[in-house]
Amino acid sequence: MAKLGNGNNLIFRVAVSVPVYRLFDYLAPDNCGHDNIKAGTRLEIPFGKGKKIAFLVEIASHSEIDIVKLKRVTRILDEKSLLRAKDLRLLHWASGYYHHPLGEVISAAFPVALRQGKPAVVQTEKYYSLTQWGQATDSNQFNRARKQKSLLEKFQQDQLPLSETGLSDWNKNWRPAVRLLMDKQLIQIAQPDSRVKFAESLVREDVLQLNTQQQSAVDAIKEGLGLFGVFLLEGITGSGKTEVYLQVIRSVLERGQQVLILLPEITLTPQLEERFRQRFAVSQCLSHSKLTDRERQTAWLKMQQGECSILLGTRSALFTPLRNPGLIILDEEHDVSFKQQEGFRFSARDVAVVRGKILNIPVLLGSATPSLESLHNVDKKHYRLLHLPERAGNAIEPVLQLLDIRNKQMQEGLSEQLIEEIKITLAKNEQVLLFLNRRGFAPTLICHGCGWAARCLRCDANLVIHYVDRMLRCHHCAREQRLINQCPACKTGELTPLGLGTERVEKVLNELFADKSIIRLDRDSTQRKGSLEGYLKQINEGKVDIILGTQMLSKGHHFPNVTLVSILDVDSGLFSIDFRAAEKLAQMIVQVSGRAGRADKPGKVIMQTRKPEHPLLTTLLNQDYSSFAKAALAERKEAGLPPFSYQALLRAQAVDAQMPLAFLQAIVELVRPYNNKAHIQVLGPVAAPMARRAGLYRFQLLFQSTKRRELHKLFDEALPEIEKLKYAKKVRWSLDVDPVDLY
Numbered sequence: 105m106a107k108l109g110n111g112n113n114l115i116f117r118v119a120v121s122v123p124v125y126r127l128f129d130y131l132a133p134d135n136c137g138h139d140n141i142k143a144g145t146r147l148e149i150p151f152g153k154g155k156k157i158a159f160l161v162e163i164a165s166h167s168e169i170d171i172v173k174l175k176r177v178t179r180i181l182d183e184k185s186l187l188r189a190k191d192l193r194l195l196h197w198a199s200g201y202y203h204h205p206l207g208e209v210i211s212a213a214f215p216v217a218l219r220q221g222k223p224a225v226v227q228t229e230k231y232y233s234l235t236q237w238g239q240a241t242d243s244n245q246f247n248r249a250r251k252q253k254s255l256l257e258k259f260q261q262d263q264l265p266l267s268e269t270g271l272s273d274w275n276k277n278w279r280p281a282v283r284l285l286m287d288k289q290l291i292q293i294a295q296p297d298s299r300v301k302f303a304e305s306l307v308r309e310d311v312l313q314l315n316t317q318q319q320s321a322v323d324a325i326k327e328g329l330g331l332f333g334v335f336l337l338e339g340i341t342g343s344g345k346t347e348v349y350l351q352v353i354r355s356v357l358e359r360g361q362q363v364l365i366l367l368p369e370i371t372l373t374p375q376l377e378e379r380f381r382q383r384f385a386v387s388q389c390l391s392h393s394k395l396t397d398r399e400r401q402t403a404w405l406k407m408q409q410g411e412c413s414i415l416l417g418t419r420s421a422l423f424t425p426l427r428n429p430g431l432i433i434l435d436e437e438h439d440v441s442f443k444q445q446e447g448f449r450f451s452a453r454d455v456a457v458v459r460g461k462i463l464n465i466p467v468l469l470g471s472a473t474p475s476l477e478s479l480h481n482v483d484k485k486h487y488r489l490l491h492l493p494e495r496a497g498n499a500i501e502p503v504l505q506l507l508d509i510r511n512k513q514m515q516e517g518l519s520e521q522l523i524e525e526i527k528i529t530l531a532k533n534e535q536v537l538l539f540l541n542r543r544g545f546a547p548t549l550i551c552h553g554c555g556w557a558a559r560c561l562r563c564d565a566n567l568v569i570h571y572v573d574r575m576l577r578c579h580h581c582a583r584e585q586r587l588i589n590q591c592p593a594c595k596t597g598e599l600t601p602l603g604l605g606t607e608r609v610e611k612v613l614n615e616l617f618a619d620k621s622i623i624r625l626d627r628d629s630t631q632r633k634g635s636l637e638g639y640l641k642q643i644n645e646g647k648v649d650i651i652l653g654t655q656m657l658s659k660g661h662h663f664p665n666v667t668l669v670s671i672l673d674v675d676s677g678l679f680s681i682d683f684r685a686a687e688k689l690a691q692m693i694v695q696v697s698g699r700a701g702r703a704d705k706p707g708k709v710i711m712q713t714r715k716p717e718h719p720l721l722t723t724l725l726n727q728d729y730s731s732f733a734k735a736a737l738a739e740r741k742e743a744g745l746p747p748f749s750y751q752a753l754l755r756a757q758a759v760d761a762q763m764p765l766a767f768l769q770a771i772v773e774l775v776r777p778y779n780n781k782a783h784i785q786v787l788g789p790v791a792a793p794m795a796r797r798a799g800l801y802r803f804q805l806l807f808q809s810t811k812r813r814e815l816h817k818l819f820d821e822a823l824p825e826i827e828k829l830k831y832a833k834k835v836r837w838s839l840d841v842d843p844v845d846l847y
């Protein structure tokens with residue numbers, strides 16, 4: 105044991121963002137008054153041959169390591185820890201629960217720039233506001249200068265100072281118009297305190313009169329403010345969930361507290377953002393992957409400092425520190441994008457619930473199609489269900505229909521009857537939405553002569569045909585090549601595309617409805633920044649007749665003029681080996697249906713199927729999602745599957761096919777003694793359902809138990825040993841606790 109010297113020999117135990125489970129001991133930096141240094145403080149340390157950013161975990165008086173071997177912390181980066189004790193408690197919990205190295209978990213809580221050690225300062229933005237002259241000026245004077253006109257109108261409507269970021273949201277190229285209006289003395293640089301004054305008025309517009317169910321949901325949550333509790337708000341699309349959020353948020357703001365709202369990436373549309381901005385005159389922040397690092401850091405710090413009241417963000421915003429937390433909302437809680445699938449594999453939904461518990465605030469989960477996990481938690485009385493059974497206002501629910509396409513004439517996935525329905529809808533000047541969850545032209549290119557198929561050389565997968573840019577692409581790795589015209593095997597056979605993708609349907613739609621405007625929404629067509637927003641705008645302005653797209657369409661967007669929705673190929677979801685496939689399919693069907701017929705126009709949803717008697721489909725058709733969920737939960741219970749048991753998946757991959765298998769076999773041997781009395785099934789090792797991906801051979805080992813604690817105990821004990829196994833450093837491996845997909 106090292107002897108204690110003076111204060112400078114105190115030990116800083118730190119976490120570093122490296123994939124090892126241990127912490128590291130360092131000597132306290134020279135000349136530091138460490139009385140006030142708290143856990144969570146960022147430090148700069150010598151590490152290996154270079155430097156790294158570390159996070160202080162604790163200050164200790166002695167180290168297991170000989171003191172002369174310890175290096176010294178070079179620099180303390182924060183005067184005051186940016187994380188509070190409760191934030192750290194959550195991160196410690198998450199590191200323990202997900203069995204993920206603490207350094208990587210803490211690091212994930214920070215925005216990129218702070219992780220890299222950049223100073224924690226809010227990059228102050230300029231704000232602009234109207235002058236008195238600007239207030240009084242009629243914008244019609246600017247009929248010839250459209251941009252200045254619309255900017256002036258924006259200022260006049262909003263009656264709020266606008267930040268540089270806000271202006272960029274309005275128009276990327278805002279500076280010339282601002283400069284011109286400033287030259288005319290219509291707008292000015294706002295004084296900082298004018299912002300505060302405006303922020304005093306919380307709500308801008310009159311709120312809607314809630315219906316009975318909405319009102320009782322709002323009342324229940326309001327009563328729960330200031331206490332931990334989880335509410336599951338279940339309501340079909342259009343039932344007024346967002347309105348419930350807005351009214352509850354208002355109460356939280358009135359208490360002087362902050363709200364964290366998490367959404368799946370795609371739902372975070374300008375439409376929703378706009379709805380929030382119209383409703384609340386308080387400062388609001390955004391955090392998602394399309395923003396710059398700087399913008400995300402600003403949002404993070406503003407929430408941390410309490411300068412901002414509302415944060416709308418995606419999964420990664422979950423850990424944002426809150427100065428004055430009041431409520432966490434997770435919308436579309438069933439969405440798989442809340443599960444991080446790489447690195448630190450956490451479920452934002454589950455961690456949000458734990459966060460609510462630690463902070464002693466309510467957590468509100470909302471969905472039209474709640475996950476079976478959450479419904480099970482309602483059954484166990486862990487969550488409280490609030491139900492909005494009908495559409496708000498006068499909107500009518502869409503009618504679901506099955507269309508039996510067995511032995512029917514099809515044109516690239518469209519049956520004659522569906523084509524007829526599309527014609528009828530278009531004739532009424534209403535919009536059609538077609539859903540096919542496969543991008544590209546066709547999933548396979550096959551030789552009619554010899555049966556050769558275009559395969560990815562690095563994955564167990566076919567290359568997908570993309571006709572638009574004449575490429576063959578692997579959807580599992582980055583591999584692509586030019587589309588070929590000749591079969592490389594027999595040189596003579598005719599190459600034919602097999603199967604259906606969105607490009608292929610788009611082509612036939614363009615032929616069938618040549619005079620109509622058709623747009624395709626998938627990952628390929630919306631790659632350019634802002635293109636999705638552009639398309640959504642066109643759709644809402646009624647400039648589009650047929651919308652064709654992938655799962656992107658099933659989330660969040662509202663298309664009020666769509667009255668016909670068709671799911672072109674429901675069957676592909678009916679035959680999956682994944683035990684969650686039925687749940688995902690049911691959610692997808694209900695979510696896609698939710699896009700149809702709002703306001704005064706009733707909608708129709710047609711599902712093309714060759715399995716019209718399939719129980720999943722008939723249950724959704726004749727009953728509803730809740731009935732489906734009940735039946736599905738009963739099946740899971742029968743089979744002992746989650747949520748009636750707990751799983752963890754150990755994955756291993758390597759260029760060499762033998763090593764991952766040998767590694768997992770060694771683990772099976774290693775856990776055998778720990779696992780003696782614990783009721784844990786160890787299944788495998790087996791090859792992953794996609795046995796090779798991006799050149800790596802993949803194997804997996806599934807652990808399952810009805811006792812969560814036993815499962816965790818096993819990993820607590822076994823992981824330090826697993827780390828020491830011969831192959832542990834030669835293969836890439838990871839542990840996925842509560843995996844949502846077993847691939």
Ligand code: ADP
Pocket residue numbers: 312313314315318339340341342343344345346347348496497498
């Ligand atoms: P969801 O989030 O469940 O899809 P929204 O809150 O977006 O539902 O509500 C759907 C539509 O109904 C919106 O246009 C909203 O303004 C409107 N709406 C919500 N609640 C009411 C209400 N109580 N009375 C009238 N219209 C409402």
Ligand code: ZN
Pocket residue numbers: 551552553554555556591592593594595596597
């Ligand atoms: Zn051939």
Ligand code: ZN
Pocket residue numbers: 560561562563565578579580581582583798
């Ligand atoms: Zn590939």
